[in-house]
Amino acid sequence: MASRLHIPTAPYRPGEQPDFSTIKLPKAGELARPDELVAANECSELPFNLLRVLDDNHQATGPWDPQLPAAVLLDGLRYMLLTRLYDERMLRMQRQGKMSFYLKCTGEEAVSVAQCMAVNDGDMLFPTYRQQGLLITRGYPLLDMMCQCLSNAGDKLQGRQLPVMYSSDVHKFFSISGNLGTQFSQAVGWAMAAEYRKTNDIAVAWVGEGTSAEADFHYALTFSSVYRAPVILNVVNNQWAISTHQNVAGGDQNPFAARGIGYGIPGLRVDGNDFLATYAATRWAAQRARTGGGPTLIELYTYRAAPHSTSDDPAKYRPTDEWEHWPLGDPVERLKQHLVALDEWSETDHERMREELEDTVSTIWKEAVSLGTLNEGPHPPDAAMFEHVYKEMPSHLVEQRRQLEGRDERSN
Amino acid sequence: MNAVINLQDDRSERRTAPEGLRPETGSMSMIQALNSAMDVMLEKDPNVVIFGEDVGYFGGVFRCTEGLQQKHGEDRVFDTPIAEGGIVATAIGMGVNGLRPVVEIQFADYIYPAFDQIASELARLRYRSAGQFWSPVTIRTPCGGGIRGGQTHSQTPEALFAHVCGLKTVMPSNPYDAKGLLISAIEDDDPVIFFEPKRLYNGPFDGDPDKPAVSWDNHEKGQVPVGHYRVALGKAETVRAGNDLTILAYGTMVHVALAAAAREGIDAEVIDVRTLAPLDIDTLCESVCRTGRCVIVHEATRHCGYGAELSAQVQEHCFWNLEAPIERVTGWDTPYPHAQEWAYFPGQARVAKALRRTLDA
Ligand SMILES: Cc1ncc(C[n+]2csc(CCOP(=O)(O)OP(=O)(O)O)c2C)c(N)n1
Numbered sequence: 001m002a003s004r005l006h007i008p009t010a011p012y013r014p015g016e017q018p019d020f021s022t023i024k025l026p027k028a029g030e031l032a033r034p035d036e037l038v039a040a041n042e043c044s045e046l047p048f049n050l051l052r053v054l055d056d057n058h059q060a061t062g063p064w065d066p067q068l069p070a071a072v073l074l075d076g077l078r079y080m081l082l083t084r085l086y087d088e089r090m091l092r093m094q095r096q097g098k099m100s101f102y103l104k105c106t107g108e109e110a111v112s113v114a115q116c117m118a119v120n121d122g123d124m125l126f127p128t129y130r131q132q133g134l135l136i137t138r139g140y141p142l143l144d145m146m147c148q149c150l151s152n153a154g155d156k157l158q159g160r161q162l163p164v165m166y167s168s169d170v171h172k173f174f175s176i177s178g179n180l181g182t183q184f185s186q187a188v189g190w191a192m193a194a195e196y197r198k199t200n201d202i203a204v205a206w207v208g209e210g211t212s213a214e215a216d217f218h219y220a221l222t223f224s225s226v227y228r229a230p231v232i233l234n235v236v237n238n239q240w241a242i243s244t245h246q247n248v249a250g251g252d253q254n255p256f257a258a259r260g261i262g263y264g265i266p267g268l269r270v271d272g273n274d275f276l277a278t279y280a281a282t283r284w285a286a287q288r289a290r291t292g293g294g295p296t297l298i299e300l301y302t303y304r305a306a307p308h309s310t311s312d313d314p315a316k317y318r319p320t321d322e323w324e325h326w327p328l329g330d331p332v333e334r335l336k337q338h339l340v341a342l343d344e345w346s347e348t349d350h351e352r353m354r355e356e357l358e359d360t361v362s363t364i365w366k367e368a369v370s371l372g373t374l375n376e377g378p379h380p381p382d383a384a385m386f387e388h389v390y391k392e393m394p395s396h397l398v399e400q401r402r403q404l405e406g407r408d409e410r411s412n
Numbered sequence: 413m414n415a416v417i418n419l420q421d422d423r424s425e426r427r428t429a430p431e432g433l434r435p436e437t438g439s440m441s442m443i444q445a446l447n448s449a450m451d452v453m454l455e456k457d458p459n460v461v462i463f464g465e466d467v468g469y470f471g472g473v474f475r476c477t478e479g480l481q482q483k484h485g486e487d488r489v490f491d492t493p494i495a496e497g498g499i500v501a502t503a504i505g506m507g508v509n510g511l512r513p514v515v516e517i518q519f520a521d522y523i524y525p526a527f528d529q530i531a532s533e534l535a536r537l538r539y540r541s542a543g544q545f546w547s548p549v550t551i552r553t554p555c556g557g558g559i560r561g562g563q564t565h566s567q568t569p570e571a572l573f574a575h576v577c578g579l580k581t582v583m584p585s586n587p588y589d590a591k592g593l594l595i596s597a598i599e600d601d602d603p604v605i606f607f608e609p610k611r612l613y614n615g616p617f618d619g620d621p622d623k624p625a626v627s628w629d630n631h632e633k634g635q636v637p638v639g640h641y642r643v644a645l646g647k648a649e650t651v652r653a654g655n656d657l658t659i660l661a662y663g664t665m666v667h668v669a670l671a672a673a674a675r676e677g678i679d680a681e682v683i684d685v686r687t688l689a690p691l692d693i694d695t696l697c698e699s700v701c702r703t704g705r706c707v708i709v710h711e712a713t714r715h716c717g718y719g720a721e722l723s724a725q726v727q728e729h730c731f732w733n734l735e736a737p738i739e740r741v742t743g744w745d746t747p748y749p750h751a752q753e754w755a756y757f758p759g760q761a762r763v764a765k766a767l768r769r770t771l772d773a
Contacts, residue, residue, distance in 0.1 A: 157542045167541040174540035179532045189505025219498030388539045389577050391601045394690035
């Protein structure tokens with residue numbers, strides 16, 4: 001047989017009928033849970049499997065069940081729902097022209113909420129633009145998030161960043177970069193410093209599966225393995241990188257979680273729409289990192305239900321109903337069903353919570369727009385653009401600021 | 413985030429200095445001066461860590477970090493994988509977490525894999541987070557030709573970095589400045605790209621490859637204090653006062669310019685720019701406005717080279733005082749060749765011609 005160039009394609013394109021019965025879904029609860037300090041080689045089956053805790057009857061099962069109290073699960077449900085409602089509101093407002101851009105994480109809420117809840121407040125988060133749930137879970141004010149998206153007078157980032165590129169030192173949420181993947185290797189450095197300083201903090205970083213092709217992914221795995229840095233490296237495999245299917249990042253060869261083995265890093269492949277499995281995997285990796293075991297690579301297997309961003313039209317490259325066929329369902333719905341099955345929650349409770357959270361978002365939104373919008377202002381002052389280029393403003397920037405403000409005869 | 417961190421210093425047992433690391437006298441080569449700067453900073457600030465390719469056990473391919481791992485410990489001076497992007501990225505993360513990393517990129521020619529981390533991340537972190545996050549990384553890297561390095565061991569890409577706002581870009585021309593500037597760079601809370609002209613590592617070089625090599629021993633700027641001192645960033649130095657014209661140069665070209673002027677018997681004022689960004693425009697323009705003539709010399713290629721910026725600024729500030737066109741003497745707009753190295757290198761003869769043209773204009 002002659003060899004041929006392999007050009008991977010997406011399984012389904014617009015107009016085609018998605019059928020995901022080919023995706024092998026192992027039963028929940030079947031996967032063994034090794035000791036956190038296991039060697040990567042001794043758990044090399046994990047990345048080729050799929051860690052699931054919630055079964056088809058919405059029960060938690062198996063050794064990975066984190067056995068969380070109902071109150072904690074309810075918190076998780078609340079943060080996920082708030083994240084979704086926040087996204088919906090912001091999308092509508094973007095459509096109304098209040099913002100230049102917006103980006104949702106619909107269908108992926110369990111990733112950021114469960115993972116955030118599974119680590120400590122002192123742990124440093126190095127997110128992508130699709131982990132707004134981290135900030136919501138850490139209690140960052142919605143008002144500040146909205147003002148950032150509006151680039152208004154209340155924007156803590158002084159209008160410098162595209163909407164959703166949040167940053168909060170207080171909440172240990174690293175400033176989001178537009179350059180994909182750069183935070184992955186930076187997180188390793190942060191974790192190395194944590195070790196050097198003998199703190200017990202770890203770093204947690206995320207990239208999309210598309211971004212796993214960037215050099216920074218390799219740097220992060222190499223450096224974290226070499227120096228055994230206490231870091232959790234997450235690949236969110238939401239199937240799509242804009243219009244490019246995960247197969248084009250090599251997902252049709254081996255799972256992304258299996259990339260760790262070659263570096264001596266254990267890989268966990270997790271049902272990312274299963275709140276409990278996502279929590280349990282993260283907890284395992286955090287424990288490993290904190291006790292000297294070094295990094296873990298986690299692949300969160302999920303689906304990007306929303307368009308890539310407001311600049312994207314997925315109808316051009318995938319079936320519009322693909323998400324409805326996605327075999328792993330909706331993370332919010334699945335946790336809700338679990339709580340209902342536990343008799344801790346009901347549809348009525350859920351509706352009430354939804355209304356309450358919608359009201360909260362609406363109220364805060366009104367406050368946010370009262371501080372201005374991108375089109376109508378007020379914005380942070382123009383002169384603020386010269387601040388923070390350096391710690392102290394050098395003379396040429398002082399001069400340029402004067403020119404901008406028209407205080408210089410040469411201004412134009 | 414980078415609030416003062418109280419580190420328990422429990423490494424004192426390991427801190428016995430290897431014999432003979434520091435020269436007894438105040439005379440140091442540029443390599444020794446750089447080594448001393450790092451030694452002083454490792455001693456002074458427990459948050460300083462040093463890493464790069466071959467930097468730890470071996471002490472660097474140019475020996476700039478020799479003995480530092482032995483003296484300060486493996487967790488403070490260590491070898492890295494060969495991944496320039498990874499080196500800078502981890503340094504950024506460490507800096508965010510309170511450390512003060514000093515990394516070596518083995519040759520400036522190999523800094524490009526790290527360019528994204530430098531230009532998009534390191535340089536802009538403070539800005540994009542409105543001051544919430546910043547990382548005081550110093551990146552040391554040997555640059556420049558005249559060492560038979562061919563096109564992959566001879567580049568001086570300073571213009572690419574001086575163009576990036578948020579970075580400070582430095583290139584010393586002698587051991588005294590090298591140590592003082594490196595200490596300032598490490599202590600600075602902004603990121604600094606620190607270019608080390610490797611042709612000057614072991615002695616001053618006036619551009620004549622046929623002359624026997626000289627050491628720094630008898631050079632005034634080879635006399636270096638053993639302890640801590642700073643040479644301020646953002647300050648040029650007038651290395652020779654003169655009246656006929658002003659030469660702006662940095663790195664190896666400072667020595668070439670001095671020799672060319674001496675050879676022509678020209679009373680040139682020679683200014684060592686030292687910090688390319690932020691630029692000490694006042695010192696430069698005060699001189700050019702006085703002499704009315706300006707020649708700019710650098711080793712890197714000409715087109716969009718740093719000399720273009722110098723020329724533009726001199727023109728903006730000194731136009732009414734200029735009596736001749738501003739001249740640039742630079743490397744040709746070709747890669748740095750191997751066999752034709754000395755035809756490429758902007759040596760004394762080319763500088764001297766430009767000086768003559770400028771005086772005669
Ligand atoms: C270095 C870099 N290259 C390209 C882009 C443009 N870009 C933005 S998002 C994106 C797709 C990323 O996909 P993935 O990593 O899978 O994450 P997802 O958006 O699915 O969460 C691309 C190509 C960029 N921002 N940075």
